[in-house]
Amino acid sequence: MTDPAIRIALPPTVSRLLGALRRAGHSAYVVGGCVRDSLLGKIPDDWDICTAATPAQIKKIFSGYRQILTGEKHGTVAVIVGGHPYEITTYRLDGTYHDSRHPDAVYFVPELSRDLARRDFTVNAMAYAPGEGLVDAFGGRDDLRAGIIRCVGVPEERFAEDALRILRAVRFASQLNFSLDGATARAAVRDAETIQNVSAERIYTELDKLLAGPAAGRALSSCGSILAGAIPEIAPCIGCTQPGRWHCYDVWQHTAVAVGALDVSGQDEKGARVLRWSVLLHDLAKPECRTLGPDGAAHFPGHNQRGGRMARTILRRLHAPSYLIEGAGVLVAIHDSALPDDVPGTLQMLNRYGASFLQRLCRVKLADLAGHARNSAVEARERQVRAFEARMLELSATACYTVGQLAVNGGDLMALGIPPGPAVGQILNRLLQAVMEGRLPNERMALLRQAGKEYAP
Incomplete structure (x- = not known):
């Protein structure tokens, strides 16, 4: 479960925040995507911290810093250091879900292991602290090596808690060039329609990130039935055959x-x-x-x-x-x-x-x-x-392919005696057509001569 041999280079600010929590008597770790990306040799965009300290204790420990408290009821206090917010979240359990989106309640717990058990995928359920090493209770490191996206625990339960996780599984497969674990994939297909319980904005964001992933094509190929839960128009494309002279695939x-x-x-x-x-x-x-x-x-x-x-x-x-x-x-x-x-x-x-x-x-x-x-x-x-x-x-x-690129303009035409009004624009457009078709050079005198012929008062 814990591997003290693993070393992750933490930014100095993150080390200071962890140190402050631990000196105050609270366990604290970096957790989730930053641990996953570090093990993959990537530089994390964000560093999330989890701790046994309650939100009230976190606020007190970092009282000298500006804080963002919008997530406090869910256990998150964002501490601003050098203009950058660092989210510090109390270990927690989520209560029951009735809408496939939000827990009915959040319960703070003192143990890291219980917090990791409620997370979505094994590769996101790892934590790290200097001196202690990697905490990996669910085989996330093995799944990273194997290129697998696997739910923590029972997939049906994880997806019932938050249906967006179904799309997140495909998005991570796209971003990491991974495959879905068999049980995870089967549950995602079975529960795909519950994605419609998620807000349109969240669905769009996940799909947008998925499409930007380096393995988007592979993820789409293997997960069409899942993605049809987000975009129902995909379903009829799966198995829709196309003429053999031009095509070797169905539409999807x-x-x-x-x-x-x-x-x-x-x-x-x-x-x-x-x-x-x-x-x-x-x-x-x-x-x-x-x-x-x-x-x-x-x-x-x-x-x-x-x-x-x-x-x-x-x-x-x-x-x-x-x-x-x-x-x-x-x-x-x-x-x-x-x-x-x-x-x-x-x-x-x-x-x-x-x-x-x-x-x-x-x-x-x-x-x-x-x-x-x-x-x-x-x-x-x-x-x-x-x-x-x-x-x-x-x-x-x-x-020259726009009126603005012509060697003459409306003022030049009016100087010829063409009155202001629709006729000026109409003549300019006819001049442009003649230039684009090669019937007239884009030269001032040639255009003015033609404009005089075009205008018939």
Whole structure:
């Protein structure tokens, strides 16, 4: 249970906080994710401390520090050191749960072992203190070595206490590239519908973290039936077959492969989020649009547009941010549309969508194609997307595709005698079309001459 040979390097502030609690006569440990990440060789983002001291005792010991007391009734006092909050929580047990979300009561206990027993997964149920070493009552270290997410105790009981743990299991599998223990996975599938008892905001946050994990594709592939508890539209995709010429997976396994293949390099946080959710949602409307041709092959007419509407519906239901609802909705709606292979057509798309959006569209298309069968037709499509992206990026840096880039403006047209009003904007747009189509150079005199011809008082 305790391994004194384990050494974890604690930040100086954390060591001081532990020391202060122990000098006051209370046992104290760092616990949970910080211990897990340290054993994996990662630098923890946060250090959580648990102790036998009650909230009142914690407040007294650290009375010289600013404190945040919003979690006091659940045993947590956040002590602010150097502007950073460190959560210190009393060992506790949770009472019964009636809503799969919140304990009806919290009971403080003096023993670390009882606190660790109520935690979610073995890899999160380890504690550490200098001089004492690692406290691991449930085999968390062995599960770290094996790459396993396993519930502490009986999975059904842990999930009944908080249904969000079902999603957390898949999220940790994605973040750590682990697999779910068999009993944990079976309980998660059985209880997946209870995820709907959790607030939309919490579901969205867990799914968002899951999609950002390095093993998101693998987690989606193995846990579709679990995730359908959070997004019911996933369920019909599992086993929904697709035509063999282009596809080698059903709709859900195709989605999982596409998410795993997605390239978000160079994107900011919002851009990466839009891409991840777009690929997750891009084909969820296929089961609703599925038809069979005379040859028995499946077809999915209109799944783009219906998918865009479905993506917006799902993201609104999850209370996602507005930029994500709009960005993913548009990408899903056009993800399977054809790309132009000429300069005028590319400029038209730049004018309508802008370079950043089109680069995201190319990322979605390439991820989508990565989830197709590997054959010459699919490879040709991939080359077309890459050629479009290269041409689009070059033109976005050198060509004229917005009214603001024209060599003339509204003032120039009015100086020709064209009166202020809608005619000015209409003529500028016609000039822009002529430039994008190659019928007119983007040169001041040529544009002014054409503007004079366009205006007929």
